[in-house]
Amino acid sequence: MAEPLARLRxxxxxxxxxxxxxxxxxxxxxxxxxxxxxTTLLRALAGLATPWASKVGSEVGIAxxxxxxxxxxxVLMFQDPRDGLVGLTVxxxxxxxxxxxxPEVATLLDRDVATLSSGEARRVAQAVATSADRPILLLDEPxxxxxxERRADLADAIVRYAKRGAVVFADHSGALSxxxxxxxxxxxxxxxxxxxxxxxSARHVLTWPGAQKVPGRPGLRLPALRVASxxxxxxxxxxxxxxxxxxxxxxxxGVGATLNGHPAQxxxxxxxxxxxxxxxxxxxxxxxxxxxxxxxxxxxxxxxxSPLALSGGETQRAALAATLGRPSQLYLLDEPEAHLDGxxxxxxxxAIRCRVEEGAIVLAATHDVELVRLAGHRIEVxx
Numbered sequence: 001m002a003e004p005l006a007r008l009r010x011x012x013x014x015x016x017x018x019x020x021x022x023x024x025x026x027x028x029x030x031x032x033x034x035x036x037x038x039t040t041l042l043r044a045l046a047g048l049a050t051p052w053a054s055k056v057g058s059e060v061g062i063a064x065x066x067x068x069x070x071x072x073x074x075v076l077m078f079q080d081p082r083d084g085l086v087g088l089t090v091x092x093x094x095x096x097x098x099x100x101x102x103p104e105v106a107t108l109l110d111r112d113v114a115t116l117s118s119g120e121a122r123r124v125a126q127a128v129a130t131s132a133d134r135p136i137l138l139l140d141e142p143x144x145x146x147x148x149e150r151r152a153d154l155a156d157a158i159v160r161y162a163k164r165g166a167v168v169f170a171d172h173s174g175a176l177s178x179x180x181x182x183x184x185x186x187x188x189x190x191x192x193x194x195x196x197x198x199x200x201s202a203r204h205v206l207t208w209p210g211a212q213k214v215p216g217r218p219g220l221r222l223p224a225l226r227v228a229s230x231x232x233x234x235x236x237x238x239x240x241x242x243x244x245x246x247x248x249x250x251x252x253x254g255v256g257a258t259l260n261g262h263p264a265q266x267x268x269x270x271x272x273x274x275x276x277x278x279x280x281x282x283x284x285x286x287x288x289x290x291x292x293x294x295x296x297x298x299x300x301x302x303x304x305x306s307p308l309a310l311s312g313g314e315t316q317r318a319a320l321a322a323t324l325g326r327p328s329q330l331y332l333l334d335e336p337e338a339h340l341d342g343x344x345x346x347x348x349x350x351a352i353r354c355r356v357e358e359g360a361i362v363l364a365a366t367h368d369v370e371l372v373r374l375a376g377h378r379i380e381v382x383x
Contacts, residue, residue: 005073005135005166006045013037014187022136026166027158027179032186033341034313038170039079041186042138045168046076074136079144079312079339080272081125085113090124094131102127104153115217118145118271118335119238119367130157135165141312143173144338145271147237147367151175172313172341190342194349197374202228203359204329206264208249208257214241215253222248225379227363231356233372234365236381242365243271245381246332249363259330259361266330266361271338273319277307282318289325293354297321297347312339317347324351331355333364337371349374 004021011018014036022028022045030038078084087093091109094101101109105127108120116124122145129137137158143151158167158179169176177183210224220241234242249257250268257264270276277285283303286294294300299321302314310318316339324331336348349371352362363379364371372378 008044015185022166024166025162027162027181028168029180029183030170030186031183031189034344035311036187038186039140042076042140046074046138073134074138075129075132075134076138077125077129077142079140081122084125087113093128099131102131117239117243122146123150130161137161137167139169141170141339143171143175145335150238155179192342192345194370197231197353198357199376200229200356200359204229204260204361206257206259206361211255214244227361227377229359229361230376231352231362231374232377233375234379234381237383240381240383242381243334246334246365250332264330266332267323267328269319269323269333269336271334273316276319282307285322293325293351294321296351313341313344316340317344329360331360331362335366336364337368
């Protein structure tokens with residue numbers, strides 16, 4: 001029998017201690033609810049510190065944090081792809097690593113990393129990871145923020161990588177499940193039933209004239225829109241300007257939208273939820289929020305915790321509670337489903353439903369087909 005590429009023993013999970021061996025050719029899916037330890041397990045395989053590192057034996061008999069970086073046999077694409085990007089430009093990401101940039105990022109090479117959309121940043125991080133000469137590729141929620149075409153490209157990259165090594169990925173979307181040679185359940189998984197969305201009377205109307213010129217993005221063209229009370233979505237390929245449109249509707253690009261004939265004022269949820277949580281404790285961001293909404297989104301247990309101690313899904317719940325927990329006529333949500341497990345997605349839709357029933361306008365930029373299905377109106381942003 002071939003030697004395993006990696007081995008972990010007695011990893012603590014909600015389903016009991018887990019022994020894990022990774023063989024060449026494996027495509028292993030990690031499944032489980034937010035906070036169950038998927039990211040922690042990936043970090044252990046990457047040789048990064050974990051809360052239980054001293055309790056886990058490794059194949060080489062030493063703690064993973066004692067292994068020199070050059071001897072690690074895995075490369076990790078982080079949950080937030082920007083955490084693994086260190087260059088000022090996309091070209092610089094590969095120059096710093098002494099690698100030629102792969103064809104899949106050729107159109108992005110001259111872009112500043114800071115100007116990339118969440119989907120574009122994930123494409124670059126994926127290219128950086130898959131071009132590394134390591135036998136194990138670790139992907140933490142790699143589907144988040146990707147459009148349909150890029151998800152297909154990701155699936156192809158995973159299959160190619162497994163032919164020369166192994167892949168371990170954590171995912172809530174189910175978009176990559178068909179690739180897995182096995183699935184490890186770190187906790188219970190609940191399939192979301194999102195139900196339907198009401199269509200309220202038009203109590204509020206949001207209008208925006210569109211923009212032919214966007215600061216920093218000379219080739220971007222944003223469409224005009226007019227939507228009334230209800231749940232609506234903004235869709236389009238990565239880099240087409242969905243997030244930029246939400247920023248414009250929030251009045252942050254100099255050409256403001258109007259709500260009922262007055263300058264629009266709404267509540268904006270950013271695509272990187274952790275950027276909204278800057279306090280020492282999550283509870284600082286929930287002060288003044290509707291307790292019922294905070295409870296609905298499952299953020300009550302996080303009130304006394306540091307935002308830095310939350311998982312990606314827990315951070316998303318807390319940020320959504322801080323945004324949707326306060327009354328407004330307009331909510332602008334950028335990829336609100338990101339990092340949420342099945343229960344979190346159900347809670348998100350229930351929270352949106354509550355605000356829509358009150359007559360609010362909720363506009364979400366998303367690639368999620370179920371959220372698109374629930375929308376009363378779809379605004380397509382094209383490249």
